[in-house]
Amino acid sequence: MNDSILIRDLPEGAVIKLRNGDSAEVTGNPRDGGWLFVKIVESNDPAKVGTDDMVYCVDVVDAL
Numbered sequence: 001m002n003d004s005i006l007i008r009d010l011p012e013g014a015v016i017k018l019r020n021g022d023s024a025e026v027t028g029n030p031r032d033g034g035w036l037f038v039k040i041v042e043s044n045d046p047a048k049v050g051t052d053d054m055v056y057c058v059d060v061v062d063a064l
Contacts, residue, residue: 005057005060005061005062005063006033006057007029007033007036007057007060008029008031008032008033009031010026010029010036010063011026011029012026012027012028012029013025013026014026014063014064015041015063015064016036016038016055016060016062016063016064017060017061017062017063017064018055018059018060018061019058019059019060019061020059021043021044022040022042022043022044022048023040023041023042023043023064024038024039024040024041024053024055025038025039025041026038027039027052033057034056034057035054035055035056035057036054036055036057036060037052037053037054038052038053038054038055039051039052039053040052040053
């Protein structure tokens with residue numbers, strides 16, 4: 001089953017839920033449909049909160 005969402009039009013500032021359970025704020029979207037630049041805002045690993053990351057489209061399961 002494919003539960004990923006289309007990310008091409010997600011705006012900066014949107015909050016997304018990741019497959020690993022983390023929540024992240026979109027900080028950049030190259031609109032290639034593949035990658036997003038994000039800042040982790042909620043995680044089971046406190047060390048990840050506030051860090052910047054890149055996520056691939058299949059890791060995004062919901063836009064909050």
